[in-house]
Amino acid sequence: xxxxxxxxxxxxxxxxxxxxxxxxxxxxxxxxxxxxxxxxxxxxxxxxxxxxxxxxxxxxxxxxxxxxxxxxxxxxxxxxxxxxxxxxxxxxxxxxxxxxxxxxxxxxxxxxx
Amino acid sequence: xxxxxxxxxxxxxxxxxxxxxxxxxxxxxxxxxxxxxxxxxxxxxxxxxxxxxxxxxxxxxxxxxxxxxxxxxxxxxxxxxxxxxxxxxxxxxxxxxxxxxxxxxxxxxxxx
Numbered sequence: 001x002x003x004x005x006x007x008x009x010x011x012x013x014x015x016x017x018x019x020x021x022x023x024x025x026x027x028x029x030x031x032x033x034x035x036x037x038x039x040x041x042x043x044x045x046x047x048x049x050x051x052x053x054x055x056x057x058x059x060x061x062x063x064x065x066x067x068x069x070x071x072x073x074x075x076x077x078x079x080x081x082x083x084x085x086x087x088x089x090x091x092x093x094x095x096x097x098x099x100x101x102x103x104x105x106x107x108x109x110x111x112x113x
Numbered sequence: 114x115x116x117x118x119x120x121x122x123x124x125x126x127x128x129x130x131x132x133x134x135x136x137x138x139x140x141x142x143x144x145x146x147x148x149x150x151x152x153x154x155x156x157x158x159x160x161x162x163x164x165x166x167x168x169x170x171x172x173x174x175x176x177x178x179x180x181x182x183x184x185x186x187x188x189x190x191x192x193x194x195x196x197x198x199x200x201x202x203x204x205x206x207x208x209x210x211x212x213x214x215x216x217x218x219x220x221x222x223x224x225x
Contacts, residue, residue: 043213056212107154
């Protein structure tokens with residue numbers, strides 16, 4: 001059973017470009033979470049999705065950021081018009097229904113030049 | 114913010130010694146979990162303790178929870194070099210699936 005897969009592992013973008021981060025949850029997991037981690041800090045919650053639904057986006061910036069988890073395919077975190085402050089590690093986690101334990105991917109490290 | 118704090122921020126001990134990390138949080142919780150993060154990697158779940166539990170063991174790990182003080186501790190006994198990592202506590206407030214609120218982490222270094 002493959003773990004949570006994130007790609008790319010590293011992403012470099014120039015200011016103003018778009019960043020797309022992908023996450024494939026573990027098999028059988030219908031809940032996906034995105035977190036952001038700045039250097040030397042803990043993870044900050046961004047968004048929680050189930051298939052085709054956003055359940056909680058209370059941690060998502062109101063502008064430029066969006067997330068989806070379509071019926072088919074991976075979950076996508078999209079950052080439009082990136083700025084240097086978006087540079088961080090973005091982690092995806094998944095969990096099965098009614099289980100509070102989350103399983104994390106290896107993360108995508110976004111660098112904005 | 115309800116983000117918790119770990120104490121100490123960094124800890125260095127000799128291999129074979131015990132390591133204790135503490136976590137404080139701010140709001141009522143349903144569960145508290147501990148995760149480990151090796152440098153540059155994702156988080157790995159270690160242990161979960163529910164709000165109605167006071168202590169839990171898993172191998173060399175021992176977790177305590179004091180809901181009256183809103184605090185938890187993680188004890189790693191007989192430490193090994195492979196235990197070198199950052200350790201985070203994470204809380205959730207409701208039953209089932211829900212976002213986790215992470216603490217600031219303790220960076221543990223085991224000296225061979």
